[in-house]
Amino acid sequence: MTTVTAQDRTAAFDAAVAADERIEPRDWMPDAYRATLVRQIAQHAHSEIIGMQPEANWITRAPSLRRKAILIAKVQDEAGHGLYLYSAAETLGTSREELLDKLHSGRQKYSSIFNYPTLTWADVGAIGWLVDGAAITNQVPLCRCSYGPYARAMVRICKEESFHQRQGYESLLALSRGTPAQHAMAQDAVDRWWWPSLMMFGPPDDESAHSAQSMEWKIKRHSNDELRQRFVDICVPQAEALGLTLPDPQLKWNDERGHHDFGPIDWTEFREVLKGNGPCNDQRITQRKQAHDEGAWVREAAAAYATKHATQRPAEPTTARTAPGEATA
Amino acid sequence: MTESTDWPLWEVFVRSRRGVSHTHAGSLHAPDAQMALRNARDLYTRRNEGVSLWVVPSTAITASSPDEKDSFFEPSGDKPYRHPTFYEIPEGVKHL
Amino acid sequence: MTAPTSPTSPTTTAPATAAAALALGDDALVLSHHLGEWAGHAPVLEEEVALANIALDLLGQARILLSLVGDEDELAYLREERAFRNLQLVEQPNGDFAHTIARQLYFSTYQAFLYEELARTDGPFTALAAKAVKEVAYHRDHAEQWTLRLGDGTEESHHRMQRAVDQLWRFTGEMFQPVDGAHDIDWPSLQESWHSSVTEVIRGATLTLPEGPRADAWAAGAGRQGLHTESFGRMLAEMQHLHRSHPGATW
Numbered sequence: 083m084t085t086v087t088a089q090d091r092t093a094a095f096d097a098a099v100a101a102d103e104r105i106e107p108r109d110w111m112p113d114a115y116r117a118t119l120v121r122q123i124a125q126h127a128h129s130e131i132i133g134m135q136p137e138a139n140w141i142t143r144a145p146s147l148r149r150k151a152i153l154i155a156k157v158q159d160e161a162g163h164g165l166y167l168y169s170a171a172e173t174l175g176t177s178r179e180e181l182l183d184k185l186h187s188g189r190q191k192y193s194s195i196f197n198y199p200t201l202t203w204a205d206v207g208a209i210g211w212l213v214d215g216a217a218i219t220n221q222v223p224l225c226r227c228s229y230g231p232y233a234r235a236m237v238r239i240c241k242e243e244s245f246h247q248r249q250g251y252e253s254l255l256a257l258s259r260g261t262p263a264q265h266a267m268a269q270d271a272v273d274r275w276w277w278p279s280l281m282m283f284g285p286p287d288d289e290s291a292h293s294a295q296s297m298e299w300k301i302k303r304h305s306n307d308e309l310r311q312r313f314v315d316i317c318v319p320q321a322e323a324l325g326l327t328l329p330d331p332q333l334k335w336n337d338e339r340g341h342h343d344f345g346p347i348d349w350t351e352f353r354e355v356l357k358g359n360g361p362c363n364d365q366r367i368t369q370r371k372q373a374h375d376e377g378a379w380v381r382e383a384a385a386a387y388a389t390k391h392a393t394q395r396p397a398e399p400t401t402a403r404t405a406p407g408e409a410t411a
Numbered sequence: 412m413t414e415s416t417d418w419p420l421w422e423v424f425v426r427s428r429r430g431v432s433h434t435h436a437g438s439l440h441a442p443d444a445q446m447a448l449r450n451a452r453d454l455y456t457r458r459n460e461g462v463s464l465w466v467v468p469s470t471a472i473t474a475s476s477p478d479e480k481d482s483f484f485e486p487s488g489d490k491p492y493r494h495p496t497f498y499e500i501p502e503g504v505k506h507l
Numbered sequence: 508m509t510a511p512t513s514p515t516s517p518t519t520t521a522p523a524t525a526a527a528a529l530a531l532g533d534d535a536l537v538l539s540h541h542l543g544e545w546a547g548h549a550p551v552l553e554e555e556v557a558l559a560n561i562a563l564d565l566l567g568q569a570r571i572l573l574s575l576v577g578d579e580d581e582l583a584y585l586r587e588e589r590a591f592r593n594l595q596l597v598e599q600p601n602g603d604f605a606h607t608i609a610r611q612l613y614f615s616t617y618q619a620f621l622y623e624e625l626a627r628t629d630g631p632f633t634a635l636a637a638k639a640v641k642e643v644a645y646h647r648d649h650a651e652q653w654t655l656r657l658g659d660g661t662e663e664s665h666h667r668m669q670r671a672v673d674q675l676w677r678f679t680g681e682m683f684q685p686v687d688g689a690h691d692i693d694w695p696s697l698q699e700s701w702h703s704s705v706t707e708v709i710r711g712a713t714l715t716l717p718e719g720p721r722a723d724a725w726a727a728g729a730g731r732q733g734l735h736t737e738s739f740g741r742m743l744a745e746m747q748h749l750h751r752s753h754p755g756a757t758w
Binding site: 131134135138141142143144145146147148149150151154155157158161162164165168178203253256257260261263264369372373376377378379380381382383384385386387390391 | 536540543544546547548549550551552553554555556559560562563566567569570573579580583584603604655656657659660661663664667745746748749750753755756757758
């Protein structure tokens, strides 16, 4: 076997990325590329599982059985998506346990949007429309991310999430067209979620610490400001159809640019929430840690059982009772 | 939690319908094979994506090394005579 | 809005059938509600997905059953506590994971045998039961797998699982009171099947079969008559609050 020099490897990696080929787990990759991916995928996974909390807050109070079923299915998807993403991160040589530990100790972040509280039922709709809408705008380009496992997880997630935004919009529409109290509830939710949603795209391009390198590596395909503008342009007519007002007096169509102009974002608030001073930062991490700690004895029990019964494991596992397929190939 | 209680990683393969092979769908954690199968059912077939599942401990998979990809895969690139399009057949000859 | 205390006004469903649909529908509704409370609190991510699946199956069953009786939302959100016909077992709070699993074991084993019977006999529940029987088989399997792992896991899990099966045991007798409208069920034989199945799982999990009474005149065993335990009122208060705050609204 010929020895591959470091230079060859870097060249091969750069060429693969330039040719829009996917990088796969066992391929050589620069340490910084690996670290960037672990950081981004972990943050994404953490966002999914922390993001379960504000919506789960309304499962037990959902105002109709239909809405309740939808909400449970949606929160369940978020657990599933967290799981796909932790798996993608694990292909880079880290473990879920390690990543959770970093989340719990504050060494890794999750999307700041989930540090805002869900105060009324309409917040569930607003999250679906605006927060999931912003997330989808961010995520669709990630389906073409240069790292194979991440791109594949994103394809699955985007496919499954297509109902999340629609259900939120439909729910808000029902409120907007409902009683005056319901309409007011919907408008209040949009007032509170609009600006934090715009912050989800991250700091402006000239202040974004990691953007340039990530674009070069094709982990990221569009700049923060580009995606934010796209999102605003999409939302304006959607808000009109809803009969709700976006809380920005400066929001107006600019013929010259072919885009909507919008008012300045309060980046001080963004940075404060990021630093841990948002309304729910402590609450979210505390609940997460509590669930993890209280579940420790369950995970230990299952592991102990597996060890005890390791020798008794059947050679051919039977399929679950309801699986109609055959047990073996 | 100590390391020994971390649940191992499993690779999940789903047969989407009868007549096609199982395809890699993703991975998950489970304490043992039985639970891995159940977790796979809950996670990877909740939108009616499958009729049969395989779970394999991730550690049981041996993969070819990307460093060897030239010696593994390139030699088969110059043998077009393995493909039917390599051969020229007079026009009008059928069933070949 | 119709008077919340007179929900049993079915237009097409026979009264006896409606009574059975209400009892079984309330079981599924209340249990799915409690399982929904686990969202964001499960011991591991994979179990978040599993518990939500079970909650969704049950909620689906509840919606079909309640629709046989009247408007599903009116029934779920506008009845008072005393008008609910669910078993006291399903309204018991989640407790720890062992407690939830014990509740699942007892109830899904019951539901599996009951729905098998309903699917077999030709009646108003045949089609529904035929579909539900597959869902419930999975719930039962899930509960059994976890009972084995917690019972035969660590010392702590063994202790917790034993405590859970013991504490909920007294709520299991009620399940075999005949349900009005489900006439073709042989309740004593259902009880026998349930008992032997649960015994096997509990023993297989190295646990001791509880010995206390399974129902008493003074205690558990009146959910079907609309007598519930204290925590149930709070559960309903939480579940119904928003809906009741906006009379006549659509969502």
